[in-house]
Amino acid sequence: MAETIGVNGLRKRYGDVNAVDGVTFSVDEGEFFGILGPNGAGKTTTLEIVEGLRQADEGTVSVLGLPPWPRNPRLLPRIGVQLQASSFFERLTAREQLQTFGSLYGVPAKKADAMLEAVGLADKADVRVEKLSGGQAQRLSIACALVHDPELVFLDEPTAALDPQARRNLWDVLRTINTEGRTIVLTTHYMDEAESLCDRVAIMDAGRILKLGPPAVLVRGLDAPARISIASGVLDAADARQLPGADEADDDGVSLTISTRDPSAVVAAMAAKDALDGVQIRGATLEDVFLELTGREYRA
Structure with a gap:
């Protein structure tokens, strides 16, 4: 390519x-x-x-x-x-704005309506830009x-x-x-x-x-653990840490989140305890990669 x-x-x-x-x-x-x-x-x-x-x-x-x-x-x-x-140029409609930009490149004025249609603004063609x-x-x-x-x-x-x-x-x-x-x-x-x-x-x-x-x-490539979440109170955090395959468990008062590299084992153990109501399983995301590389501290 x-x-x-x-x-x-x-x-x-x-x-x-x-x-x-x-x-x-x-x-x-x-x-x-x-x-x-x-x-x-x-x-x-x-x-x-x-x-x-x-x-x-x-x-x-x-x-x-x-x-x-x-x-x-x-x-x-x-x-x-x-x-x-x-x-944008002041006091111009969306159509006039596009026609003005297009004229800089020798684009016919009629192209403006086609572009407005392409970006879903056909019904705003006659609306001034400051009203968008x-x-x-x-x-x-x-x-x-x-x-x-x-x-x-x-x-x-x-x-x-x-x-x-x-x-x-x-x-x-x-x-x-x-x-x-x-x-x-x-x-x-x-x-x-x-x-x-x-x-x-x-x-x-x-x-x-x-x-x-x-x-x-x-x-x-991050090789991050999966996170299994259920509502807080369904399972005690101390008990969750003892589940087969569980690495860590944290309860923030809203959700109990279990970190694991063997989610099937954890889910099976949770099912045996009838603790699967509202369960959510989340793998790593690009955000996890980003934070791993750049850190978690806040930057203004």
């Missing part, structure tokens, strides 16, 4: 801070690629360098076979960019990035601050964009989002890539 993005030895410093510290990765044509990391990990800086919005101190970047810096006019019609903070909800504004932002039919799309935390329903709706839009053959590079704080959408993810921290691969492969 052809390489759409190639990044090798990328570095960017701000004073004594290494915002990007030797990052290397590639993205294949048609791939949905995610970059994950806590605040200050270097995700956005990396993306801005690849997009040609920022100059690297060291390293090389190739996008669609071309260098993105200095700002490359041959690349601009071939990429679409949705930034963390989107700004957060989820609708994010979808319009993505439509602006797609109006000129780019081969490669960059999305920087596109579902930030959206409610769960709006997030899931936007996921459907992104899946459709990807299945149409576009390569997508996504940064996100949401592990479930990356696990659901991305073919591969790179987990960053302190400007470096710590792990890179398909989400399912990274999760299997």
